[in-house]
Amino acid sequence: MKAKTLQIHWHDRQPIFSIDFEPCGKGRLATAGGDENVRIWKIIKENNEPPHIEYLSSLNRHTASVNVVRFSPKGAILASAGDDGNIILWQQSEQKEVLFGEDEDNFNKETWRIVNMLRGSSDIYDIAWSPDAKYILSGSIDNTAKIWDVKKNALIYSISDHSHFVQGVAWDPLGEYIATQSSDRYVNVYSYQFKKNGAITVTNIGKFSKMDIKTKVEVTENDNKKNDQSTNTNDKSILTPVSSLNNTNTNTNTNTNTNTNNNSNTNTIQTKSNRIYHDETLTSFFRRLSFTSDGSLLLTPADLKNTVYIYTRGGLNRLPMAHLPGHKKPAIAVRCNPIKYKLRNYKKEKEDKDKMEVNQNSNTSPTKSKANSFINLPYRLIYAVATQDSVLIYDTQQTTPLVLLTNLHYATFTDIAWSYDGCTLMLASTDGYCSIVSFENNELGEPYDNTKPIEISNEEPTIAKTIVATLPTKIVQPSSVNNINILSQSSIKRKSSSNNKSSSSTSTIRSPMKIDETVNIHIHIHIHIHIHIHIYIYIY
Template sequence: MKGGTVQINWHDTKPVLTLDFHPFSGLLATGGADFDIKIWQVDSEEAQNKIPTASYQTSLSYHSSAVNVLRFAPSGELIASGADGGELILWKSHLSDAGQVWKVLKTLSFHRKDVLDLQWSRNGAYLISGSVDNSCIIWDAEKGSVHQILDGHQHYVQGVAWDPLSKFVASLSSDRTCRIYVNKPQKAKGVEKMNYACQHVIVKAEQQSADDTKCLKSHLFHDETLPSFFRRLAWSPDGSFLLAPAGLYKCSPDSESINTAYVFSRKDLSRPALQLPGASKPVVAVQFCPLAFNLRGSNSAGFFKLPYRLIFAVVTLNSLYIYDTESVAPLAILAGLHYAAITDIAWSPDGKYLALSSQDGYCTLVEFQSDELGTPIPFPDGKTTSSHVDETSSQKKPEAMVAKASVKDSTVILESNQTAKDSPVVLRNNQTDNKQASPVASTPVSSKPAKRRITPMAIDP
C-alpha cells in the first residue's frame, strides 16, 4: 500500500468538497468551492514506486455556487451534483468525436438551501438528497420531479444513505439524530407506489456507572458545533449493516465523550450493535469498498460473522482508518495528511484506489497492490444477505472490543503487507504536525432496559 497527497491544482487551490469514482471506467470526479466539477484519470506509478497521480480530463461548468456533493449513477451514464443555494443538477454522458462529454440533463428544483449530501438508489431510478433546509427529498430521476419529502429533522441534514436492498433509507443530521425510514408501498389506482415512513429515530443511549447508582441518557451523535458540513453515512454493499459517523460515546456518566462511528445491524436498526474504537477527532464520513473478499481466517475475534470480508474506510477531520469485518483493530491508519478538514472519501470500482478530498484544496490517493486487500469474490448469487444477531454473543465481555493498535511517529509513507494481520499499517505524512491518538477501548453501547448492559452483538449473514 502506498499513498499521499497529490500536489496538483485540483480546484484553483479552493476547497475540494466531494469526489466519486465512475463505477466502470474508474475516472475520478471532484467538486469544489470554485463551482466546478472536474474529471480526472488516476494513474498508477507502481513501476516508479511512487504515489499514484491524477491527470485532468475535462470540466463540468454550470453550478453558480460551491459543489458540496456529486455521485455517479450506478449505470455510469449520469452524475448528480448538489451545491449551495439548493442547486441539484443531473448530468448525462454523451459520446462525441472528442470523446466523452457531460451535458446538463435536468435541474432538480425544490430545496431552498444548500444540498450537502445525496445518493442514488441501486437501480438508478431515484436519488435522495439532504439539505440545510432540514429536509430529505426522494427524487424521480427520470421525471426530474419530487417523489417524496422527508421533513422530520430539526436541523441540517448532512448525510443520506440508500439501502442497496431498497428497503431502507437513512439520514443523519446536526440535530443529533439518525433517522431510519422503511419502504411501505402505497397502492394508487392499482399500482404500488414507493413510500418511505420513519421507523426509528436514534437519539440517545442509557449510560450507567460501574456500581449502577447513576444512570443517564447521553446523546449518541455530535451537535451542530461539529466543525464539518458533512456526516456521510453508508450501507455495506450487501445491505447487512449501516455505518454512521459523528458518533459520541461516554464510558460512564462522569467521563469525557469519545469520538466513534456506530455500526447498526440490519436485524435491529433501533440501536447500535457495535462501535468502532475512538479517534482523537470526530468522524465525518465512512465508505465501503464495493467488493467482497475471501476470508483469511487470521482473526476469530471479529464481530461481523459474514461468509466473506468487507473492507471499509472511516474518515475523521484529519485521519483515515481502514477496517475489515474479520478483525477488530484497523488494518491501516493514515494521519496528518491535510492542513484542513477532510470532506469526502471514495473507493474505485476495482478496490485498487481510495481517494480523499479536503478543504485545504488537495486530495489524497491511496493505491493497494494486487491482492493486498485479499482475493475478490462474488457476493452469493440469488441470496439476500441480511444480518441477524448471534444470541451467544451476549455472553462476550466488553473487553473483547479493545483494539490494541499503536501509531508510530514515522514521517515516511510505508509499504507493508501487514494488512493481513491484526496490527495496523501506520502511515503519516509530514505535511502537518497533528497528532493522532491510538484507538482506545470501545466500551459497548448501553440501551434499554436501564439495568441491563448491552455487549457487542455479532453480525451474521
C-alpha cells in the same frame, strides 16, 4: 500499499467538498469544490509506479459551491448538488456544448452535457442514488430529506422529521431502507414502498439520539446529602452500557451502593440517558453515513464521542450493536469498499497441527472450526472512516483497524471514495488537495466468490499491524486507535496512548492543474514514521 498526496490545483486552491469514483473499469473520478465546478479526472496506473491523475473536463453550470458528487450505480450519469439548491445530472457527450458568450475550453478532453436538473430551494449537503438509479435522495439545510424521480424530473416525497440541517443521507443497496443524519442529533431510518400508481409510502422505523448508559461514580458522604435533594448528577465518569439498551427520550437515574470504604465513600452506579450524536456546533458541513455494499450494516459517524456507531440490518429499529472508539477527532464520513473478501484462514502448518491433535485425542474425524469474526458474515467487508485529521480502514472480521493514515493534510477531510475494484482509496480535504492510497491486487485479501462454498477454518480475529502514514505537515499526530467497543455488559471507556512523533517540514505547491508531483515518503513500519521516498505498506 502506496500513498501519495497529489500536488495539483484540483479546484483553483478552493476547498474540495466531495469525491466519487465511476463504478466501472473506466477509471474516472469526479470532484466537487468551492469554485462552483465539478471536475472529471482519470486515474492512470502504469507498472509498479504510483498512480497519477489525468485531467479530463470541467462542468461549470452550478452557481454556488458544489457540496457533493455521486455517480449512478450504473455509471452512466453523474449527479452533483450544492449551495444553489439544484441537483444537476450529467452525461458524457460526443458533441461539444458551448453556451452563448462563453469561450470554448480547449483543455477539456471530454465533453459532458446536462441531462436533467432537479430544482430545489435550499442548499444541499448530500445525495444518494437508489440501487436501480431511478431515484435520488437528498439532504438539505431546510431540515428535509427529499426523494426525487430522475426520469420524471419531479420531487415525489419530502421527509420533514428533522429539526435541523440534514447533513448525510444513505440508500440501502438492497432497496428496502433509507437513512438520514442531521445536526439535530438524530439518525433516522425509514422503510419505503412504491405503489402501482407510482406513489411512494415512507415509514419511520427508527429514530436514534439517546441511549441509557450506566455511569459509575464515587460519591462522598456530602454528595449523598446533596443527592437526597436532587437526583441529577454532573460528575464525570466512565460509561458502561446497561444490560437492556432501550431508545428512550427521558432520563432515568438509579442508584445502587456497591462498596463502602473507611472514608464513607460509595461507588454508585447511575443510569442516565445520554446523547450519542453531536449538535450543530460541530465544525463540519457533512456527516456522511453509509450502508455496507451488501446492506448488512449501517455505519454512522458520531462526533460527540469521536466514534462510529454500527447498526445491523436486522436491528435498524434498535440501538447500535457496537461502535469504534479511540478517534482523536470527530468522524466525518464512512465509505465502504465495494468488494467482498474471503475470511482470513489459518496458516497451513497450524491447520495440520490441529488436525493431528484431534486425531490423537479422538477416534472421530476432525471437524472444521467455525469462523470467528467480529461480525458474523461468511466474508469480510472493508470500510474506511474519515475523521477530521485521519483516515482509518477497518474490516468486519477483527476489532482493530487495518490501516491508520494521519497527517496527510493541513485541513479537515470532507469525503472519501473507493474505486470499483476496491484497490484505490481517494481522500478529499478542505485544504484543496486530494490524497490517493493504492493497494496491490489481493493485498487487502482474496475476493469472495459467493458461487463457490468457502472453507470455514478461520482464525480468531487477531491484532493486525496498524500502519501509520504521514506527510510533512504541522498537524499533531493523533493517538493510536484502540479496539472496537461492543455494546454489551463490558465497560466502555476510551484508553489513552502515547502520541507518535513525526518529522515536520513545509510543503510547497509547484505545479499547475494538470501537472502531477510526487510527495516522497518513507515509512518506519508500525508506529514511528519518517519522511523519504514512497509509502510501501504491507498488511500481513
